[in-house]
Amino acid sequence: MRNCLFAIVLLINIQSFSAPKPVKKVLLLMGSRFEITAIHNDETLATQAVEACISEVTRIEKLISSWDPNSQTSEVIRNAGIQPVKVDRELFDLISRAKKISKLTNGAFDISYASMDKIWKFDGSVTQLPTEEQVQASVSKINYNNIILDKENSTVFLKEEGMKIGFGAIGKGYAANRGKQIMQTMGIENGIVNASGDLITWGKEANGKEWSIGIGDPKNKGQVLAWVTVGELAVVTSGNYEKVIKINGENYSHIIDPTTGWPVKGLKSVTIFCPDAELADALATSVFILGKEKGLSLVNQLKGVEAFLVDDKDEIHTSSALKLNYYEEESINQTAHNLTIGHEKK
Numbered sequence: 086m087r088n089c090l091f092a093i094v095l096l097i098n099i100q101s102f103s104a105p106k107p108v109k110k111v112l113l114l115m116g117s118r119f120e121i122t123a124i125h126n127d128e129t130l131a132t133q134a135v136e137a138c139i140s141e142v143t144r145i146e147k148l149i150s151s152w153d154p155n156s157q158t159s160e161v162i163r164n165a166g167i168q169p170v171k172v173d174r175e176l177f178d179l180i181s182r183a184k185k186i187s188k189l190t191n192g193a194f195d196i197s198y199a200s201m202d203k204i205w206k207f208d209g210s211v212t213q214l215p216t217e218e219q220v221q222a223s224v225s226k227i228n229y230n231n232i233i234l235d236k237e238n239s240t241v242f243l244k245e246e247g248m249k250i251g252f253g254a255i256g257k258g259y260a261a262n263r264g265k266q267i268m269q270t271m272g273i274e275n276g277i278v279n280a281s282g283d284l285i286t287w288g289k290e291a292n293g294k295e296w297s298i299g300i301g302d303p304k305n306k307g308q309v310l311a312w313v314t315v316g317e318l319a320v321v322t323s324g325n326y327e328k329v330i331k332i333n334g335e336n337y338s339h340i341i342d343p344t345t346g347w348p349v350k351g352l353k354s355v356t357i358f359c360p361d362a363e364l365a366d367a368l369a370t371s372v373f374i375l376g377k378e379k380g381l382s383l384v385n386q387l388k389g390v391e392a393f394l395v396d397d398k399d400e401i402h403t404s405s406a407l408k409l410n411y412y413e414e415e416s417i418n419q420t421a422h423n424l425t426i427g428h429e430k431k
Contacts (some may be wrong), residue, residue, distance in 0.1 A: 323340065325373070
């Protein structure tokens with residue numbers, strides 16, 4: 086009996102000892118809060134993987150930053166209306182994919198939005214609405230069709246003088262993808278890269294359970310509106326409640342429609358689920374701009390992509406394969422939801 090008890094205790098101790106410990110680092114990258122977690126039995130390897138992820142994100146930032154005068158993106162912008170610029174195939178391919186999403190969303194997503202004049206500021210300095218003339222002028226250079234790509238020579242040409250490109254609605258998702266790939270290549274089978282809400286998970290948590298992601302409640306900051314259990318998925322949320330200005334008693338958000346130049350109304354938040362963080366990043370903004378009907382119609386046509394929307398009346402809308410189950414969350418005494426993802430669309 087003693088031997089049996091000893092064997093059980095020994096087994097428990099071995100299991101406890103062998104349980105992987107998560108290595109997590111939180112830091113500022115690409116102007117945003119990144120949280121990178123690697124889970125592996127070898128803590129040294131997990132630490133090295135996190136550092137490798139950080140190095141990869143830093144490298145990508147130097148490539149796509151429009152604020153860094155030495156980046157290839159800045160070189161493309163400086164030569165707008167002048168001449169094509171040869172860029173690395175990685176940047177060329179990212180721009181090419183961005184143009185495809187622009188076509189898919191009929192211009193709701195457009196990396197040439199960066200040419201928009203800064204008529205909307207969310208630092209308290211804007212106290213009156215811009216004129217319609219100012220708004221129209223701000224979007225006059227926005228047109229993804231004027232981003233000319235030469236695949237053979239790997240060049241990018243912005244056709245009109247004054248055009249700019251920016252990766253604010255796709256860059257963090259791309260970086261999250263690459264961070265995951267780097268860590269997986271190093272043997273990290275479980276982890277998460279959270280790029281300020283643009284996150285991607287793989288494997289499982291340290292306790293062996295599936296990753297569980299909380300979607301914030303737009304009207305109750307710090308509270309969770311829905312929980313979703315994910316495995317190999319990216320989850321990205323766009324919301325209009327973080328940066329808002331009030332003019333004449335009406336709220337205007339920082340999410341601007343590139344086709345009109347005006348802040349978007351109708352939705353409070355959009356969460357996209359799909360296997361690719363880059364695509365999820367771009368679609369979250371796109372669906373927000375397209376609105377409930379057009380946005381859900383688009384998502385319902387995309388295999389492996391689902392959406393969770395909260396409109397300006399705090400009503401919830403989901404794509405076809407998302408299922409909601411209500412439950413009472415005792416810790417904060419509120420009604421929340423379990424969100425499950427059904428079969429992929431055919």
